[in-house]
Amino acid sequence: MRHMLDITDWSIEEINALMDQADEIIARPDDYADAMRRKKLASLFYEPSTRTRLSFEAAMIELGGHVLGFSDAGSSSASKGESVSDTVRTVGCYADIIAMRHPKEGAPTVAAQFSPVPVINAGDGGHNHPTQTLADLLTIRREKGRVDRLVVGMCGDLQFGRTVHSLMSAMSRYPEVSFVLISPEELKIPGYLRESMRRQGVPLMEVEKLEDVIPALDILYMTRVQRERFFNEADYVRLKDSYILDPDKMTLARKDLTVLHPLPRVNEISHAVDNDPRACYFKQVLNGKYMRMALILKLLEATK
Amino acid sequence: MNIDGIQNGYVIDHIHAGKAMLIYHYLGLDRLDCSVAIIKNAKSQRMGRKDIIKIDELIPIDLEILGYIDPHVTVNIIRDGERIDKKHLALPERVVNVIRCKNPRCITQIEQDIEHVFVLADRDKGTYRCLYCEVAHRNEEKP
Numbered sequence: 001m002r003h004m005l006d007i008t009d010w011s012i013e014e015i016n017a018l019m020d021q022a023d024e025i026i027a028r029p030d031d032y033a034d035a036m037r038r039k040k041l042a043s044l045f046y047e048p049s050t051r052t053r054l055s056f057e058a059a060m061i062e063l064g065g066h067v068l069g070f071s072d073a074g075s076s077s078a079s080k081g082e083s084v085s086d087t088v089r090t091v092g093c094y095a096d097i098i099a100m101r102h103p104k105e106g107a108p109t110v111a112a113q114f115s116p117v118p119v120i121n122a123g124d125g126g127h128n129h130p131t132q133t134l135a136d137l138l139t140i141r142r143e144k145g146r147v148d149r150l151v152v153g154m155c156g157d158l159q160f161g162r163t164v165h166s167l168m169s170a171m172s173r174y175p176e177v178s179f180v181l182i183s184p185e186e187l188k189i190p191g192y193l194r195e196s197m198r199r200q201g202v203p204l205m206e207v208e209k210l211e212d213v214i215p216a217l218d219i220l221y222m223t224r225v226q227r228e229r230f231f232n233e234a235d236y237v238r239l240k241d242s243y244i245l246d247p248d249k250m251t252l253a254r255k256d257l258t259v260l261h262p263l264p265r266v267n268e269i270s271h272a273v274d275n276d277p278r279a280c281y282f283k284q285v286l287n288g289k290y291m292r293m294a295l296i297l298k299l300l301e302a303t304k
Numbered sequence: 305m306n307i308d309g310i311q312n313g314y315v316i317d318h319i320h321a322g323k324a325m326l327i328y329h330y331l332g333l334d335r336l337d338c339s340v341a342i343i344k345n346a347k348s349q350r351m352g353r354k355d356i357i358k359i360d361e362l363i364p365i366d367l368e369i370l371g372y373i374d375p376h377v378t379v380n381i382i383r384d385g386e387r388i389d390k391k392h393l394a395l396p397e398r399v400v401n402v403i404r405c406k407n408p409r410c411i412t413q414i415e416q417d418i419e420h421v422f423v424l425a426d427r428d429k430g431t432y433r434c435l436y437c438e439v440a441h442r443n444e445e446k447p
């Protein structure tokens with residue numbers, strides 16, 4: 001049985017097929033309106049994440065299926081100390097597929113070992129969040145027409161940003177992708193990821209300021225830099241504006257730049273950018289739902 | 305090599321000096337009735353100093369754990385006073401229930417009754433990662 005725990009468990013051929021499926025759903029939604037009729041998705045959210053949960057639930061409903069589950073650990077058996085393994089064995093008796101969000105890293109991997117039905121990782125602590133990456137990839141492909149031969153800027157907190165790590169791991173497998181990493185010194189990507197890029201021969205450039213490199217980018221993936229993460233106040237004051245995307249910086253960028261953000265944002269993209277046609281972060285939300293639909297279809301087709 | 309005194313059993317040779325007691329512990333040799341000899345800081349041409357363990361019985365030995373603790377050891381199998389086999393070890397692909405994940409955010413910290421699995425991520429560096437959270441277990445902490 002197949003699960004979606006980590007994006008790198010899936011080959012690029014399989015990911016491309018998921019994107020083809022999502023494109024197909026977008027083109028002909030009515031053809032899929034009953035695809036999951038009488039099927040049930042259990043959304044087991046051990047911590048609240050309203051956006052992700054609603055995206056999964058909307059995806060299942062648009063396929064003609066139903067949803068059940070819980071939206072935080074307090075209202076679930078977890079608060080009575082039930083293990084993940086017992087919970088999924090129980091829920092697997094009712095549901096056809098499980099989407100799990102858990103604050104502990106690796107919880108969906110445990111779930112997959114015991115579950116009688118496919119498990120989708122809907123975010124496990126700071127570790128993985130593969131359906132966000134699927135949304136990112138589909139948005140890139142729909143905007144650019146390809147996932148290869150791109151210069152991808154990653155901006156903000158690159159040390160703790162799991163969506164950044166996951167997107168880099170996924171995109172590095174496509175030919176001629178290079179990354180421009182824009183972050184303060186203390187928030188650079190972790191060493192293992194840099195080493196993995198080096199082994200694959202993926203070009204990396206690391207800089208401190210967005211304005212220095214924005215003209216070269218095809219994709220700009222923004223993330224938030226939290227003030228607490230800086231070691232010293234002087235650096236924070238010197239650099240904080242470099243990590244805020246505003247209309248001035250957008251004038252330096254290419255006409256066909258694609259701006260992405262995993263959302264929610266705080267102030268790292270100014271609202272004045274929202275109406276710029278290059279701002280694609282709300283399309284990304286919509287594409288996330290379509291990729292979750294494609295994934296549910298794929299995983300349940302594989303169990304037939 | 306010197307296998308004197310062993311009729312049927314093992315001579316675990318080329319142990320990194322100082323690791324013999326760790327191996328003694330992890331192979332459960334303290335629970336054996338047969339004679340076990342530990343030689344510490346023996347002179348070695350190749351290694352300078354090494355430890356050796358001799359076990360006077362052909363007990364089942366977990367070569368995976370042994371390979372994990374010290375991939376450079378050789379295991380000589382002795383039968384009727386003769387060496388009948390010599391095994392070179394390597395780092396195993398997986399180690400199960402030998403080390404525990406130290407990442408406080410890992411599911412293994414709260415989930416009961418699951419196997420603690422580490423997967424070899426880099427053979428050259430000897431790096432293992434937790435199957436669940438993928439945090440690396442550093443070699444100097446081992447096991």
Ligand SMILES: [Zn+2]
Pocket residue numbers: 106405406407410411412434435436437438439
């Ligand atoms: Zn772990």
